[in-house]
Amino acid sequence: SDQFISIYQSGEEQLLEKAVKDGAETMWDRKAAQKTPCGFGEKGVCCRICAMGPCRVSPVAGKGAQKGICGATADVIVARNYARMVAAGTAAHSDHARDIAHILHMASRDGNYKVRDEKKLMSLAKEWGVNTENRDIYEIAHEVAEIALNEFGKPFGTLKFLERAPELRQKVWEDLQIKPRAIDREIATILHSTHVGCTGDAESLVHMSMRTSLADGWGGSMIGTEFSDIIFGTPVPRETEANLGVLDEKQVNIILHGHEPSLSEMIVMASLDPEMQKLAKEVGAEGINLAGMCCTGNEVTMRHGVKIAGNFYQQEMAILTGAVEAIIVDVQCIFPALAKLSDCYHTKFITTSPKAKITGATHIEFHEDNAMESAKNIVKEAIENFKNRKNEKVFIPEIKSNAVVGYSVEAVIKQLDKVVNPHIDPMGTVKPLADVIKAGVLRGAVGIVGCNNPKSKHDYSHIEIMKKLIANDVIVVTTGCAAQAAAKAGLLTKDARKLAGQGLATVCELVDIPPVLHMGSCVDISRILTIVGEVAKHLGIDNSDLPVAGIAPEWMSEKAVAIATYVISSGIDTFLGITPPVTGSDEVVDILTNRVENMTGAKFFIEEDPHALADKVLGRIEEKRQKLGI
Ligand code: BF8
Numbered sequence: 001s002d003q004f005i006s007i008y009q010s011g012e013e014q015l016l017e018k019a020v021k022d023g024a025e026t027m028w029d030r031k032a033a034q035k036t037p038c039g040f041g042e043k044g045v046c047c048r049i050c051a052m053g054p055c056r057v058s059p060v061a062g063k064g065a066q067k068g069i070c071g072a073t074a075d076v077i078v079a080r081n082y083a084r085m086v087a088a089g090t091a092a093h094s095d096h097a098r099d100i101a102h103i104l105h106m107a108s109r110d111g112n113y114k115v116r117d118e119k120k121l122m123s124l125a126k127e128w129g130v131n132t133e134n135r136d137i138y139e140i141a142h143e144v145a146e147i148a149l150n151e152f153g154k155p156f157g158t159l160k161f162l163e164r165a166p167e168l169r170q171k172v173w174e175d176l177q178i179k180p181r182a183i184d185r186e187i188a189t190i191l192h193s194t195h196v197g198c199t200g201d202a203e204s205l206v207h208m209s210m211r212t213s214l215a216d217g218w219g220g221s222m223i224g225t226e227f228s229d230i231i232f233g234t235p236v237p238r239e240t241e242a243n244l245g246v247l248d249e250k251q252v253n254i255i256l257h258g259h260e261p262s263l264s265e266m267i268v269m270a271s272l273d274p275e276m277q278k279l280a281k282e283v284g285a286e287g288i289n290l291a292g293m294c295c296t297g298n299e300v301t302m303r304h305g306v307k308i309a310g311n312f313y314q315q316e317m318a319i320l321t322g323a324v325e326a327i328i329v330d331v332q333c334i335f336p337a338l339a340k341l342s343d344c345y346h347t348k349f350i351t352t353s354p355k356a357k358i359t360g361a362t363h364i365e366f367h368e369d370n371a372m373e374s375a376k377n378i379v380k381e382a383i384e385n386f387k388n389r390k391n392e393k394v395f396i397p398e399i400k401s402n403a404v405v406g407y408s409v410e411a412v413i414k415q416l417d418k419v420v421n422p423h424i425d426p427m428g429t430v431k432p433l434a435d436v437i438k439a440g441v442l443r444g445a446v447g448i449v450g451c452n453n454p455k456s457k458h459d460y461s462h463i464e465i466m467k468k469l470i471a472n473d474v475i476v477v478t479t480g481c482a483a484q485a486a487a488k489a490g491l492l493t494k495d496a497r498k499l500a501g502q503g504l505a506t507v508c509e510l511v512d513i514p515p516v517l518h519m520g521s522c523v524d525i526s527r528i529l530t531i532v533g534e535v536a537k538h539l540g541i542d543n544s545d546l547p548v549a550g551i552a553p554e555w556m557s558e559k560a561v562a563i564a565t566y567v568i569s570s571g572i573d574t575f576l577g578i579t580p581p582v583t584g585s586d587e588v589v590d591i592l593t594n595r596v597e598n599m600t601g602a603k604f605f606i607e608e609d610p611h612a613l614a615d616k617v618l619g620r621i622e623e624k625r626q627k628l629g630i
């Protein structure tokens with residue numbers, strides 16, 4: 001129908017033409033300059049871990065150099081590189097989470113950061129055995145925060161959130177000895193073990209990677225999600241719009257890009273401040289228009305309905321519109337290229353985190369202890385830049401879609417309550433979801449997550465896979481840049497149930513949801529772990545028995561490698577649409593796409609064709625149903 005016509009349209013072609021006219025360089029120019037990618041790097045057989053090298057070994061057995069100078073084989077080099085990707089990804093999510101935990105630790109009744117979801121705080125306090133009786137809520141908050149901060153470096157025990165998993169899954173981890181101890185420790189251990197002259201065994205490296213990745217999913221990421229909800233509120237469904245057409249020629253346009261809600265939440269508050277609004281009018285604008293990108297975009301749309309300008313691939317496109325006064329960033333997934341690109345326009349590229357300074361950017365450091373004032377200074381800088389806008393350089397593609405966002409686990413359960421007869425069944429559980437999966441009305445549930453990657457046509461794989469799965473009665477949950485692809489394609493509207501199979505369409509109608517549910521940012525994949533675990537517990541089975549899967553169709557970051565690994569380790573099959581740099585070792589490929597199943601009950605599938613990928617997912621879902629006898 002008409003409203004789905006905008007799928008894949010983002011005004012990209014016009015903007016790329018405009019780039020040429022404006023003398024602006026984009027990722028495509030740089031990709032062309034890269035020429036053919038290095039075959040060794042692509043296959044993961046290049047090692048520069050020590051200064052005897054760099055060594056590159058032949059990815060073909062029996063031909064060319066078979067070992068590095070130290071004797072490391074292709075298997076060891078590939079596995080070591082893979083393990084380091086997992087460690088880096090885990091570090092990124094977890095260091096973000098640590099900051100959020102610090103913010104709860106500094107929260108106060110009259111400060112910038114408060115406790116917004118007391119119920120969630122209290123239930124976490126109970127879960128962690130914190131005394132809640134006759135205590136001030138902030139005292140409880142600070143103690144809970146301190147426990148979370150200790151999860152990063154505690155000397156004994158294993159991570160607390162692991163206990164949220166189904167018992168059968170905990171047993172698997174126990175038997176495999178992959179229960180992460182402390183988050184930083186697992187990251188450090190991998191860096192140690194991959195130092196020259198340490199682990200020289202591919203299977204052991206994958207094994208260690210699984211433990212480290214679990215410290216992301218059930219550690220850093222889960223802390224990031226839970227604590228963000230406590231401080232900024234647990235998301236509820238709300239309407240928004242998505243794509244570059246949300247930029248408004250008449251207003252001061254500010255793009256929020258990056259990851260941590262501690263900054264973006266304050267920018268949202270600052271932009272609503274009457275003093276800022278007045279200032280915007282004074283410079284001749286009608287107001288301040290915030291638009292989000294990447295995971296920060298997801299955080300603020302989930303909690304405030306802030307419009308979505310686009311996903312990872314569109315960060316340069318946003319600047320090319322010439323209509324952006326400021327692009328404000330903190331950490332992760334930010335092209336350093338934005339500095340030079342912004343120079344072609346009036347756009348201010350503002351970095352705010354000491355963890356991610358970029359040459360050529362305007363650095364205005366954001367200080368949490370002075371959050372509101374910091375945020376106002378940043379917003380002011382954007383407003384004052386409005387007068388520098390060159391109207392002849394402005395082109396905003398008139399393309400945007402409606403979307404419903406904000407499906408936290410709590411919100412999903414609330415929707416499910418619509419079909420519960422309270423005289424028969426308890427309210428507030430996942431039972432209705434488990435029931436429809438068991439009955440076959442829904443064949444299964446799939447998480448589609450991750451980035452954009454110029455190796456694949458922008459958003460194409462995300463959307464093709466989503467459409468095929470929902471047409472086959474598989475409900476889709478989504479986060480990160482995949483969620484924003486869905487938003488732009490109109491798949492997050494309730495109307496999109498027209499594209500769903502009969503079973504899914506009926507479920508969507510009854511519980512009043514879209515067929516594709518926006519569950520948040522990439523750390524919010526922990527929400528997906530939680531809901532899968534709840535359904536498994538309800539049915540008395542393990543995650544790996546359920547007809548569920550994870551897909552990263554257009555992934556690119558090390559974070560995505562950490563995620564994929566913890567999803568597998570949690571018993572959920574993972575399908576990758578971009579081949580990871582492991583193909584130089586048949587041994588590592590065999591472990592990841594075959595043998596790991598005997599350990600965790602799940603494995604990797606690599607398939608670059610989105611339609612074939614969707615077919616494989618559907619096949620695997622039916623296999624799981626058959627095994628379960630449902
Ligand atoms: O953490 S999906 S491009 S924005 S890495 Fe980055 Fe990938 Fe987007 Fe968020 Ni996730």
Ligand code: SF4
Nearest residue numbers: 047050053055068070
């Ligand atoms: Fe070469 Fe071994 Fe050093 Fe790697 S660790 S660079 S394979 S000598």
